[in-house]
Amino acid sequence: FASVVYDQKAKDQLIGVYIIPFIYFKNALDVENVRRTLFQKLMPIARFRSRVESIAGPFGIGRRSVYVELDPQTMKASLEELVTAPAGLRTERDLDQFVSDLYSQGWDPRLPLWRAYAINNLEDGRSLLMLKIDHAMADGVGLLEVLYHIIDVVPDAPAMGRMGPTKSKIAPSHGCWDGCVLHLKGWWRAIFRPFLGELLPGDPPNRLKFKNARIAGTTKAVASTKSIDLEEIKAIKSRIHGATVNDVLMTLLSLTLRNYFMKYEPSTLKQSVSATIPISMRREGEEDIFNPLFFGNNFSQAQLNFPLEIEDPMDVFRHVKSQIDVIKVSPEPRVRLALIHCFTSCAAPQSLLAAALMDQFGRVTATLSNVIGPMQEVKFMGQAVDDLSFYCMCPVGLYLGVVHYQGRIKVGICSDGQLEPEPKRLVDCWDEALRSFKE
Numbered sequence: 001f002a003s004v005v006y007d008q009k010a011k012d013q014l015i016g017v018y019i020i021p022f023i024y025f026k027n028a029l030d031v032e033n034v035r036r037t038l039f040q041k042l043m044p045i046a047r048f049r050s051r052v053e054s055i056a057g058p059f060g061i062g063r064r065s066v067y068v069e070l071d072p073q074t075m076k077a078s079l080e081e082l083v084t085a086p087a088g089l090r091t092e093r094d095l096d097q098f099v100s101d102l103y104s105q106g107w108d109p110r111l112p113l114w115r116a117y118a119i120n121n122l123e124d125g126r127s128l129l130m131l132k133i134d135h136a137m138a139d140g141v142g143l144l145e146v147l148y149h150i151i152d153v154v155p156d157a158p159a160m161g162r163m164g165p166t167k168s169k170i171a172p173s174h175g176c177w178d179g180c181v182l183h184l185k186g187w188w189r190a191i192f193r194p195f196l197g198e199l200l201p202g203d204p205p206n207r208l209k210f211k212n213a214r215i216a217g218t219t220k221a222v223a224s225t226k227s228i229d230l231e232e233i234k235a236i237k238s239r240i241h242g243a244t245v246n247d248v249l250m251t252l253l254s255l256t257l258r259n260y261f262m263k264y265e266p267s268t269l270k271q272s273v274s275a276t277i278p279i280s281m282r283r284e285g286e287e288d289i290f291n292p293l294f295f296g297n298n299f300s301q302a303q304l305n306f307p308l309e310i311e312d313p314m315d316v317f318r319h320v321k322s323q324i325d326v327i328k329v330s331p332e333p334r335v336r337l338a339l340i341h342c343f344t345s346c347a348a349p350q351s352l353l354a355a356a357l358m359d360q361f362g363r364v365t366a367t368l369s370n371v372i373g374p375m376q377e378v379k380f381m382g383q384a385v386d387d388l389s390f391y392c393m394c395p396v397g398l399y400l401g402v403v404h405y406q407g408r409i410k411v412g413i414c415s416d417g418q419l420e421p422e423p424k425r426l427v428d429c430w431d432e433a434l435r436s437f438k439e
Contacts, residue, residue, distance in 0.1 A: 016106075017135035019143050020099060020222075022389035022412075023380065025127045029118040031085040034129065037381050038083055038116055039076065041150040046292035047137050048146075049075050051112055065136070070112070081108070083116040090123045096221055100417055102132050103220045103393045113137055126386060139297040140369055140392065141280040142289035149290075152379040186330030193303070194335050202363030203272050207265040208397040208419055213362020216395035219417030223424045224389050225431070227408040236437055240317065246370060247324060248437070249409075251317040253368060253400050254306045255433035258316070260426055261308060269308045275366040275400075277302050279333045300333035300340070303364060313437045366398040373405040398426075 042048040050067035070078075089098055098117075107113055113134035120127045133143055205211045230245070237243045253275075261268040278299050304327075307319040327333075371390050378385050388405040391414045399414040411430055413423040420426070 016103075017392070017394040018103065019131075019133045019135060019140060020102070020391040020393060020414075021131050021133075021143075021147060022387075022391070023129040023131075023147075023385055024387040024389075025129070025380070025383050026125070026386050027127065027383055028120045029127045029129060029381075029383075031083065031118045033381055034116065034118045035079045035083045038150065039079060042114075042146070043072070043075060045146065045149070045290060047289070048112055048114060051110060052107075052136070078111055082111065082114070083118065085118045085120070089119050090121060092123075092223075095119075095128075096223075099130075099222050099391070099393075100219045104218045107134065129380070135297070135392075135394070138289045139280065139299040140278060140371060140390075141282065141299065142297070144371060144373070145289050148374070150380065151374070151385065152382065182325060183329050185326045186328075186332070189326055189330045190332040190335045193332055194339055198363075203274055203365045206268040206271070206273065206365060207261070208415065209365045210362060210397060210416070210419070213359055216361070217397075217416040217418045220393050221415050221417045221421050221423050222391055223413045223427050225411045225413070225427050227387070227405075227410040228434070230404065230407050230409055232434075232438075233409060240314075243317070243321070247317065247321045249370060249402050250304065250324060250368070251313070251320045252430065252433050252437060253402075253411075254308070254316055254320055255313060255437065256400075256426060256430045257306050257366075258308045258311075259429035259432050263429070264425070272305065273308055273366075274303050274305045274364045275368045276361075276364050276396075277304055277327070277368050279327075281333065281337055300337040302327045302330070302332055302336075304368065313433075317437075361394065361396045364396065366400060367392060367394060367396050369399075369401045371401060371403045373403055375404070375407060377406050400426075 046069060047067055049072075050069045052065050053068050054065060086098065089095055113136060115132045117130040117132075118127070119130060122128060133146075137143070138146070202213075203209055210216055233245050233248050236248050237245055240248075257273060258269065261273075278301050281298050281300050304320070304323055307316055310316050310319060369390075369392060373388050373390075374385075385405070387410075388403055389410065389412045390401050390403040391412045392399045392401060393414055397416045397419045399412075401412040401414075403410055403412060411427075413426050415421075415423040415426070
């Protein structure tokens with residue numbers, strides 16, 4: 001990811017992958033106070049005070065990315081560029097256009113790969129702290145740790161948790177024979193998917209997927225569903241034996257896409273539509289983003305196929321859950337991680353690696369995530385955080401990101417601006433999916 005900063009050929013292949021948290025407040029933000037606070041909170045984290053440089057690869061072949069720390073004086077002098085207060089942003093459409101412009105804006109190679117924007121006087125009276133952080137700095141879980149680091153944690157509050165869409169505190173419960181079959185499926189998945197599966201075609205083009213994976217769009221559009229009480233999801237879960245909250249959420253996303261394609265492109269219901277699921281490979285309690293000797297990501301992935309041809313919500317649930325249960329026990333993520341390390345450590349040109357990455361993005365229609373934020377109200381600079389949204393902007397046609405905050409759930413939707421300029425259509429389809437699953 002970082003090669004797009006200094007390698008024009010790589011940049012021509014890959015715009016970039018950015019994580020965009022939205023942190024809302026009821027009262028106005030003072031930009032100078034935001035600068036001081038972020039400087040105090042982020043500067044102890046090495047990668048937030050470092051820029052990216054290119055050095056020769058192994059044996060002098062090719063190039064690779066390294067982080068070079070900037071001194072405190074340089075960082076202080078750069079704060080006015082790193083943290084700004086853009087004017088004239090009031091409506092959702094204003095923010096949509098601003099985010100779309102962020103996606104196409106490259107990085108200044110002299111500075112770290114993050115920016116913050118303090119936006120006041122929104123149409124609903126609230127203010128917003130928006131961050132843009134390059135995925136080269138860390139994956140979603142690592143950056144969630146950063147979010148926890150900059151907020152004011154309430155003393156004696158419950159611990160803040162996180163789970164990926166395939167993680168759950170409840171392990172799949174199966175009998176001896178069923179458990180053996182499940183693990184055999186997991187091992188077959190680990191053998192087939194990363195090797196033979198990669199030789200098979202990915203999703204055919206559809207309304208949300210690029211025809212040519214290497215020619216992705218340069219604009220994005222974002223929207224967010226209304227937040228709902230977590231208890232509503234738990235009520236659905238309680239009616240289904242063996243279900244978890246994550247099973248229900250992934251089913252709702254599948255039903256959302258079925259509703260969408262039924263309305264706008266019914267022919268897609270008969271073809272393959274899948275999504276990439278990022279999976280953190282950290283051990284419990286590991287927080288590598290604070291390690292000054294480690295830069296980068298520590299995640300792998302799996303794929304989830306959406307059963308769009310199935311109409312009954314319970315049948316959709318069973319199909320989705322069966323896949324997730326296999327992913328939970330499969331070594332596939334570790335196999336994929338090993339393959340990624342082998343591939344990225346070779347001396348291939350950065351442009352070739354970028355092209356290969358685009359091909360991987362192009363195999364699926366969407367990317368999913370499930371971000372478990374603070375379970376209780378938290379504060380930033382003494383002011384309560386009113387709401388959270390979370391988007392990942394990457395060269396794929398659709399991102400669907402579930403975010404939890406203060407016992408409530410919402411979905412952040414980021415679509416390619418040319419394929420689907422009105423992601424609110426997907427918001428409506430989510431509402432319909434939730435109603436149908438409740439019934």
